Amino acid sequence: MRILLTGGSSFTGCWIARKLCEAGHDVVATFTRPSFEAYTEQLSAERIDFIRDHVTPLFECAFGSDQMLQYLRSYPVDL
Numbered sequence: 001m002r003i004l005l006t007g008g009s010s011f012t013g014c015w016i017a018r019k020l021c022e023a024g025h026d027v028v029a030t031f032t033r034p035s036f037e038a039y040t041e042q043l044s045a046e047r048i049d050f051i052r053d054h055v056t057p058l059f060e061c062a063f064g065s066d067q068m069l070q071y072l073r074s075y076p077v078d079l
Contacts, residue, residue: 001025001026002026002028002076002078002079003020003028003077003078003079004030004077004079005020005027005028005029006029008030008047008048008051009031010047014047014048017029017051017054017055018050018054021054026056027054027055027056028055028056028071028075028077029051029055029056029058030057030058030063030068031048031057031058031059031060031061032061032062033059035060036048036049036057036059
């Protein structure tokens with residue numbers, strides 16, 4: 001199943017993403033900042049690092065933004 005997850009840099013989001021990937025799902029995680037390096041807070045950076053090899057990251061992609069809507073039109077998700 002292809003799942004779009006917002007809030008991947010949050011405490012619960014990073015664990016949900018990781019567990020979904022471990023269960024065999026294809027997870028697309030959105031992040032509001034333009035790149036991994038833009039997350040300068042240690043906890044957020046650690047959480048993204050925890051999942052970035054497991055998810056497809058979409059940086060600079062706020063919920064409901066044009067970028068998110070364009071992605072969803074091009075690559076539909078199941079959930």
